[in-house]
Amino acid sequence: MEKEYTRLLLPAHLLLLLFHPAAADTVPVVARSPGCSTKCGNIDVPYPFGLDPQCAIHSGFELNCTTVNGATKLFHDDLEVIKISVKDGKSWVKTWISRQCYHRANDTITYNNAWINVSTYVLSADDNKVVILGCDSLAYMLSDSYIIGCLSTCDDKTQRPKNGSCSGAGCCQANLPRGVSYYQGFFNSFYNNSEPRLSSTSCNYVTVMETKAFNFRSTYLTTSEFWDADGSRTPVVMEWGISRNTCQEAKVDKETPYACVSSNSDCVTNDFGYLCNCSSGYKGNPYVVGGCTGGSVGLVVLVIAITCAYLIRERRKLHRIKKKYYRQHGGMLLFQEMKSQQGIAFKIFSEEELQRATNMFDEKNVIGHGGHGKVYKGVLKNDVQVAVKRCMTIDEQQKKEFGKEMLILSQVNHKNIVKLLGCCLEVEVPMLVYEFIPNGTLFQLFHGDHGQHISLSTRLRIAYESAEALAYLHSCASPPILHGDVKSSNILLDGDYTAKVSDFGASILAPTDMSQFVTYVQGTCGYLDPEYMQTWQLTDKSDVYSFGVVILELFTRKKAFNLDGPEHEKSLTLVFLSAMKNNRLMDILDEQIKNDENTELLEEIAELARQCLEMSGINRPSMKEVADKLDRLRKVMQHPWTPENSEELYSLLGDSSVSSTGVVTTENFTIAKNAAMGLELGR
Known part of the structure; x- marks a missing residue:
């Protein structure tokens, strides 16, 4: 849709030639x-x-x-x-291929790992793709902020490789996020340790290359043709400034x-x-x-004549295309459901409305971006500020279910979740319209250069509010909603610094059968659930793992993944688990919140984070359990628990702190205090 719109406007711009002297x-x-x-x-x-x-x-x-x-x-x-x-x-350059080869004769595997790191260029997200070749090959590109990859398989019955087809059978492709200037190619050992089946020397490949320059051939899987074609290099398009x-x-x-x-x-x-x-x-x-x-005046006159005829034809074509996309994304179904269910505060926006609200999606209005697209600040006609999420791609299954899923998401109503106000369906990739949250993201608050002091109580409150929002999505939404990309940059802060979980959309309704599970790897470094990387099944426990990393960010003020740090300090999770194992927790906590009075509370928070970061999802708590634990810790911090003010303790905890005579004893006080802090949980 975006391309069609551009084609319509470009000839009109040529009318400006009338006002330029030849x-x-x-x-x-x-x-x-x-x-x-x-x-x-x-x-x-x-x-x-x-x-x-x-x-x-x-x-x-x-x-x-x-x-x-x-x-x-x-x-x-x-x-x-x-x-x-x-x-x-743009510049076209040749870059290298990463290769993994199995040698049947001596049962060995060899690797050639390629990488690129340039300061003058970024990889063009529009012109290139990540290409993976091989049988049972799960490979990926690691950039400074993303992991991008996919799985290619070969099955003689159902997944036979075909020339010209790169849809998972011996070949798969993945889209690139924007702004990447660095990457390395890797193979996932979970899938690549099995013996290749096609020849005595079979290889898997991963590279970034120009989409137009690639045409899959099945002989790439049985020979070294792909590697030898141009000295083990492929063409790639770079953008420069x-x-x-x-x-x-x-x-x-x-x-x-x-x-x-x-x-x-x-x-x-x-x-x-x-x-x-x-x-x-x-x-x-x-x-x-x-x-x-x-150009010349004569050329301008000719262009004007052609443009007039072109505009008439293209306007009619544009109207037909908009109607097609509206029906394709379930617009009629969504409209009828909204009419039958009175009181739903959800609107279907036109493309023109959102263009006007964002000043034609001016780059000045960009307030966030990632691997899936950009988010723009906009102002509607009634002066209501909104955030417009403009995604890049959507698959065929999502197109069929989009209207139904929008209806479900429109009914999500929680004070700690960013409200979905509506969507635009008359474009190729639907746009989502959310309420605007003014104070930026949790990531910006903690990792910006402002040096702002953030108290322990504020951090604990933000953690609790975020956990409550995720618990609501998992337990109260019908059907349950999996976030899939929990991270500090997806937790927004309103005017009172209340947490608002954001960036969940039509791609994350809980799957109802195995065929709906995600079968490609894409996420944010430092937050990815290791079990998801092994099984490619996104579950509610995947969100729990990612939230455990957010807890670490809140109380260490360190980034989840630090590409510039030493090898053993790149992953915040690994640094934390090592500190816990060696009884060095206090060494990694933020200096702003450490003191003798907080030690016991901080240890409880750390233990909760450790449980969330268990390698096996079945050993992790649910988000409801995480929220409940944070709520108890928050209430304990709000009250100065001493025997002198035992009446407040009694009102909060009930009979657990009172002896048979009705008197709060020191022994029972300690027991009750420990129970409030959940010291027995998980021990």
Whole structure:
């Protein structure tokens, strides 16, 4: 739908050519030193790139032209560059393949693990995919924030590999999140230890490559054809920008010159930073003075005539497409159910309403983003602030069930869950509209650079409220709802810093049979349930494990996964479990909350986190049990439990603290206090 909408508007933009005078043919003045070469073999090297320091806009755009085995090749560090597009802000490079091979003759497995780490580029999420080849191969790419992978299998009866088909039989693909500049390829040993079945030397592969350049062949599974095709490398599309600044930041930057020097050029912010384009009706190089030139008046008249006819046809086509998507996503079913069930505060929004609310999904309004899409702040006509979640993909099963699932989610009503207000169905991938929560995320509160002091009572309250919300989804929603991505960045804070669990949608209703279980691996590093990684079955105990990591974040103020830390300190979970084993809990807790009076309470919280992080889901408590335990700890902290104010203790705990004579004894007081804190739970 988004593509169709763009196709409709682009010709209209050409009408602006009427207001631009026709530009004379001029020779652009290149903003670099004279004598700079613009070719490396048969590859164009346009500015801002250059083959010498004085020829590139800055060091990140310096390339190297060299001869390899008699052939002239272009390199950026150790990446071979095969094409550069100034217009698109993209470069095509060759990257390496990760390989795992089984040798039947000597019963050994060998590995070639590839990785990429570049500072000038990010991988294009629109042009590339993660590709996995092999039989019984569960492989994945590990980036700085995500794990992306899938499972390819071979079954002679039901999963026979077919040329040109990459749907799980010997080949599978996974989408890339945006903004990734670093990854490594890995194979999951749980699936890859079994003996390959196709030849004496069978290999599994994982790589990131350009979607258009890949066409699966079954011979990739039985020969080394895929590995040998281009020196064990595959083409990948990279997006680049002049710097990490946005357009607004670049224009006021005193230290770095603004790059869009040609008249009739525009600045564009992308996933990397900012780049320059020639304005509508102009073409050329916006990075050189006079580089953007226009067309003739005659061409403009011709374009206008064609555009008028095109617009009439495309508007009719657009209307038909919107109706098709509306029906496909269950819009009629949802509308009829809403009419029959009076009082449901849920609205079906039009695409135009949400475009107007977000100023055409302006990047300035982005308040969150991840592997599934972006979240925009919007203002409706009645001045109500909302958050609009615009996802990238949806599978066929979700399309069929979307209307029914939206009706279920619209009835979720809990004070600690972000309210789903409505959805938009007339687009290819439905958009979700939530209430707007003003104080950002729990992740931003704890890991931002503001250094704000957060009391122990506030942390315990946020933990309890979040647990209550998840317990409601698991136990009270009908059917139960599994969150699937519990993390601190999905817990929002309102004006009073009350916790609001967010980012649950049409993909996480509890499965009713085995066929509905998730069969690919995608999640957030540091929070993933290890049992889910082994079984690919998302359960309520997967949410419990992830929430255990959130508890650690709350009371250590450390990130769940620290890519820059030493190897043994990357995972907060492993650091915590090691500290518990060696009786060093206090060494990893946040200094703001440690004191002699809190030691017993903190140990109880740590024990609860440890139970949540059990390797086997069956040994973990339910979210209801977690919430109840946090509630007891919270109430204990709210009362200064001493024998002198024993009446309050009695009112909270009842007869457990009173002797047979009705007197609160010291011995019974201690027993009751311990019971309140749940000291026997799990011991």
